[in-house]
Amino acid sequence: MLEISNLHANVEGVEILKGVSLSVKEGEVHAIMGPNGSGKSTLAQVLAGNEEYEVTEGGVTFLGKDLLEMPAEERARLGVFMAFQYPVEIPGISNAYFLQAGLNEIRKSHGLEELDAMEFRDLLRAKMDMVAIDPRFAERPVNEGFSGGEKKRNEILQMAVLEPRLAILDETDSGLDIDALRIVADGVNKLRDPKRSMILVTHYQRLLDYIVPDYVHVLYKGRIVKSGGKDLALELEEKGYDWVKEEYATA
Amino acid sequence: MVEVAERIDDKAHYLGDLGRVKSSSPEWINALRRDACARFESLDFPHKRMEEWRFTNVAPIVRTRFRSTLEPAAHGLTAADLVGLAYGVPEWSELVFVDGFYSPDLSRVQPGVRAGSLSDALAGDAETLRPYLNRYLNGSGSAFTALNTAFMLDGAYVSVAKERAVEAPIHLLYITTGLNAETASHPRNLIVLERHASATVIESYASLAVDVTYFTNAATEIAVGEGARLEYIKMLNEGTNGYHLATTRVHQDRDSSFRSFAIVQGGRIARNELGVVLDGEGASASLNGLYMTGGEQLVDNATSIEHAKPHCTSWIGYKGVLDDKSHAVFSGKIMVQRNAQKTDSNQLNQNMVLSDKATIDTKPLLEIFADDVKCTHGATVGRPPKELVFYFQTRGMSEAMALGMLTYGFADEVVNQIEVEPVRARLEKFVYTKYSPIPG
Ligand SMILES: Nc1ncnc2c1ncn2[C@@H]1O[C@H](COP(=O)(O)OP(=O)(O)OP(=O)(O)O)[C@@H](O)[C@H]1O
Numbered sequence: 068m069l070e071i072s073n074l075h076a077n078v079e080g081v082e083i084l085k086g087v088s089l090s091v092k093e094g095e096v097h098a099i100m101g102p103n104g105s106g107k108s109t110l111a112q113v114l115a116g117n118e119e120y121e122v123t124e125g126g127v128t129f130l131g132k133d134l135l136e137m138p139a140e141e142r143a144r145l146g147v148f149m150a151f152q153y154p155v156e157i158p159g160i161s162n163a164y165f166l167q168a169g170l171n172e173i174r175k176s177h178g179l180e181e182l183d184a185m186e187f188r189d190l191l192r193a194k195m196d197m198v199a200i201d202p203r204f205a206e207r208p209v210n211e212g213f214s215g216g217e218k219k220r221n222e223i224l225q226m227a228v229l230e231p232r233l234a235i236l237d238e239t240d241s242g243l244d245i246d247a248l249r250i251v252a253d254g255v256n257k258l259r260d261p262k263r264s265m266i267l268v269t270h271y272q273r274l275l276d277y278i279v280p281d282y283v284h285v286l287y288k289g290r291i292v293k294s295g296g297k298d299l300a301l302e303l304e305e306k307g308y309d310w311v312k313e314e315y316a317t318a
Numbered sequence: 319m320v321e322v323a324e325r326i327d328d329k330a331h332y333l334g335d336l337g338r339v340k341s342s343s344p345e346w347i348n349a350l351r352r353d354a355c356a357r358f359e360s361l362d363f364p365h366k367r368m369e370e371w372r373f374t375n376v377a378p379i380v381r382t383r384f385r386s387t388l389e390p391a392a393h394g395l396t397a398a399d400l401v402g403l404a405y406g407v408p409e410w411s412e413l414v415f416v417d418g419f420y421s422p423d424l425s426r427v428q429p430g431v432r433a434g435s436l437s438d439a440l441a442g443d444a445e446t447l448r449p450y451l452n453r454y455l456n457g458s459g460s461a462f463t464a465l466n467t468a469f470m471l472d473g474a475y476v477s478v479a480k481e482r483a484v485e486a487p488i489h490l491l492y493i494t495t496g497l498n499a500e501t502a503s504h505p506r507n508l509i510v511l512e513r514h515a516s517a518t519v520i521e522s523y524a525s526l527a528v529d530v531t532y533f534t535n536a537a538t539e540i541a542v543g544e545g546a547r548l549e550y551i552k553m554l555n556e557g558t559n560g561y562h563l564a565t566t567r568v569h570q571d572r573d574s575s576f577r578s579f580a581i582v583q584g585g586r587i588a589r590n591e592l593g594v595v596l597d598g599e600g601a602s603a604s605l606n607g608l609y610m611t612g613g614e615q616l617v618d619n620a621t622s623i624e625h626a627k628p629h630c631t632s633w634i635g636y637k638g639v640l641d642d643k644s645h646a647v648f649s650g651k652i653m654v655q656r657n658a659q660k661t662d663s664n665q666l667n668q669n670m671v672l673s674d675k676a677t678i679d680t681k682p683l684l685e686i687f688a689d690d691v692k693c694t695h696g697a698t699v700g701r702p703p704k705e706l707v708f709y710f711q712t713r714g715m716s717e718a719m720a721l722g723m724l725t726y727g728f729a730d731e732v733v734n735q736i737e738v739e740p741v742r743a744r745l746e747k748f749v750y751t752k753y754s755p756i757p758g
């Protein structure tokens with residue numbers, strides 16, 4: 068479903084991704100871990116289509132299409148969704164208005180009828196219920212004045228509404244207390260589907276207790292330096308990254 | 319410097335019309351007019367070499383030989399002509415002025431509310447108005463402000479007695495019919511809130527004439543007494559060839575509060591000068607505005623606040639959305655007098671510029687003579703940051719759509735602070751229709 072091969076990307080002239088290759092099949096959940104600054108968010112942003120990041124080498128296909136050729140909105144319409152590590156605040160625009168517009172753009176691109184305000188409201192209610200967000204958040208400006216945890220939950224709400232084929236969750240667990248983490252993880256698990264793939268970027272095993280991944284990868288200095296099953300995350304939790312770094316240095 | 323052959327300082331048409339103004343009684347009103355007329359004659363029309371008019375070229379107004387309307391016309395308008403302009407809320411007081419003159423047939427004043435025509439008030443009870451009339455405008459303002467005082471034929475007079483709370487809004491609606499081209503009206507308003515009074519006053523200007531050239535030269539004086547509270551909304555929606563110059567002066571006593579919204583929609587040239595004097599401890603003023611320009615409009619919001627006493631707070635927050643070849647000007651002048659310690663004053667002017675040909679001149683001006691004060695100011699000009707637009711794109715929306723939605727949100731942020739529901743609803747619909755890319 069997603070094929071990343073030898074991906075190199077620069078930010079402001081500095082190479083951050085130095086040859087990432089990763090294959091994600093339909094329905095799989097992959098966790099990407101790795102020390103701060105190793106390029107995890109960069110990878111997520113490149114996949115989502117952020118033009119601040121310049122791809123210099125390699126390629127990405129998604130559902131058989133060349134993802135890198137497409138502007139971000141087309142990727143979203145094709146089913147790519149990224150939950151931001153740092154979601155922006157959008158003054159003056161309500162969550163409901165924002166999400167209805169996004170969903171309808173995606174629906175239109177698939178030749179589906181747009182939802183009117185009533186239909187959308189019902190859908191949004193149900194999704195808010197699912198991720199345990201207060202219905203009043205529908206009318207609040209997107210992320211404005213939300214707490215860190217509320218912003219993360221709002222990202223999951225958006226994912227629930229937009230129903231992507233590939234969800235990239237960039238540290239959606241960071242900054243959540245235990246209850247919020249459980250709610251978010253429950254929400255994500257409800258969205259697990261044989262047709263939906265996920266990439267979870269995380270620093271913490273505790274997320275992976277709830278959302279059990281099929282594969283775990285370690286990204287270090289712009290490369291995937293180790294891959295394994297869910298046990299790799301436990302090992303990292305226990306031993307830290309030093310042994311991976313050492314392996315990398317001697318390799 | 320070689321001037322163009324045409325004389326643009328010609329005042330003869332105004333002076334001729336002033337000569338036809340019938341004298342009033344009592345005599346002090348005539349004296350006010352005479353003094354103002356002398357001032358009008360002695361002042362140059364505003365021009366670009368005057369600091370306050372540097373960016374605001376009013377030559378098209380100066381050049382047109384507007385004839386001033388001197389008496390109410392037989393306009394024949396009915397309520398049906400005012401749909402979309404009046405609000406028609408039964409509980410409100412709604413006063414309609416046609417080409418500068420009060421039109422009782424189109425108006426409705428609630429029992430117990432003192433609101434009506436200035437000329438009626440002067441004819442009936444001039445002494446009550448005397449302490450206020452021209453007190454705050456006297457000797458200030460441009461030649462056009464003086465011209466307004468020199469005519470002083472009609473306008474609104476609103477007075478709220480001490481301790482009274484007028485809950486329902488008072489809407490003052492000024493309509494230009496455009497029955498005659500190149501006419502000028504000079505509405506003159508006085509709003510007085512006595513001690514601990516409160517009210518909401520909406521002053522709105524609109525036109526029935528689509529293309530007709532006309533000129534509204536308005537002046538409003540507002541006194542907010544001790545502990546009084548005024549919510550004041552000015553809506554400017556003149557016709558495409560309508561010119562509007564307005565001077566509003568607000569005087570606040572101690573512990574009073576004044577909150578205003580200036581919403582500018584239409585008008586070829588519109589200048590809205592709003593000056594507030596905080597003249598008693600604990601007074602607060604909040605000046606908010608939104609200008610939405612397009613075509614070849616020129617819109618100038620000139621705001622000023624004088625902190626004359628300690629412990630007052632003020633806020634000036636104006637936003638602009640500029641399109642096409644329009645030009646907007648904003649100035650925010652803060653003056654803090656020597657003894658006005660503990661002043662807390664903030665201002666922010668934000669502009670969203672949608673077209674390469676639109677321009678904005680924005681300038682704060684701070685004159686601070688006290689040392690223990692907190693004064694901030696800021697201005698932004700431009701488009702939404704890329705990372706905001708990117709967020710929309712990751713949710714399936716195009717860049718153009720993101721910009722439209724962000725523009726709508728930017729404007730709506732001002733509108734949704736308006737507490738008067740029918741006004742807010744009408745304006746929300748307006749900004750939605752104008753900027754939102756999604757059909758409503
Ligand atoms: N927009 C940017 N401008 C400049 N440098 C950037 C930008 N984005 C990322 N970088 C740099 O690229 C490197 C990788 O950053 P990235 O955010 O991808 O790391 P990360 O693995 O997500 O780290 P963390 O775990 O702290 O979130 C860092 O050195 C970072 O400073």
Ligand SMILES: [Mg+2]
Nearest residue numbers: 107108109152
């Ligand atoms: Mg990161």
